[in-house]
Amino acid sequence: MIALLGYGKTNQALLEFINHNGEKCVVFDDAFIEKRIDSFGNNFLPPLQKVQTRLQIPSPGIPPFHPMIKQAQSLVSEYDFLLGDIKRQIWISGTNGKTTTTEMLEWILKDCGGISGGNIGVPLASLATLLPKIWILETSSFSLHYTQSVFPQVYLLLPIREDHISWHGSFDAYVRAKLSPIERMNHECVAVIPKEFEMFDEVLKSSAHIVTYGTSEDLADYFGFDLSQVKFQEPFLLDAMLALSGAKILTGKDLSKKLLDYKVGAHKVEEFQDEIGRVWVDDSKGTNVDATIWALRSYRGKKIYLILGGDDKGADLVPLFQELQEYDAEIFGIGSNVERLGDLAQKFKIRFSACYFLEQAIKEIDLKHSLESIAMLSPAASSLDQFVSYKQRGELFQEMAKKCRKA
Known part of the structure; x- marks a missing residue:
């Protein structure tokens, strides 16, 4: 019997896959209060119940300090469990741009049988039933x-x-964690990585061919791409260069023309206007400091009303406030880290309003926003303290902002 630790989207799909292959599971989740058994004979139990199992597979989001993880004796990831015999895999990781790069790569390789999944879209276990020719995994x-x-x-x-x-x-x-797969890669593999990591042990010990880059131009030069034929600006240009690089490694072809019809997804530096023509920017996908800094750079020289805040996951926010000193910006704080944002704003002498909730931030911005300024949601934080997802946060932001009419 296999134990599934956590019962989110990932392990729900994995349970179905395991049952289809004739094995039963015991599923542990913090949300379970009492034992139940489904029609397949799977057991659903509160955590830390003693059950003999041959493997334990965690939902990716369960942290390593959770008691279920500490108690596990034979822990493997869903990747280890499902991907052992799969050859044509592309993994995309990093801090910002994973989703866009993955979506671009699927767009480029869809005629070659490429299908994306993993951290976005199709769960890995569901992808295993589709058997794509090329696995593209965020x-x-x-x-x-x-x-x-x-x-x-x-x-x-x-x-x-x-x-x-x-x-x-x-x-x-x-x-x-981000560098760990490189050490395992063999001489038939290629890793394209930021140059700053070329001397890390995981890279030096690898048998893979390593390609390093510092800029989009570096990748264009190495792989022979004409940047004038790629329509994107940073930060999406780097995403495009990495996607095209991955495609060329697999196919040997420059598939730049395939990206001409690709459009960047919602909630990523997405501009829209309210009823009187003022510009608002939905960058709800900006869930960390670096993403917000990139979003701000698109509007250097403008007056910016910036909504920040949420679950910042313990990250160092100082670089963002250092960046903000170069802008004519005012911050409107929401979410669970409002006090922390306020303290930093005071330290760096940046105007700040503690709004706590998105609706209040939009109301206050509405009174100040003009046709010449920019109003932006780029929170540098996760949405999960107040919202179901960054998508819900972005949709609510757009819905409320579009109705604004300056008093």
């Missing part, structure tokens, strides 16, 4: 932390910045 640091044996044919690593510190325990542990 891979989180959580999944990488638990993965011990499998590795991709191609690994595309975006820049790494502070994120998920409370989960990993330190920035170094977060970085090491």
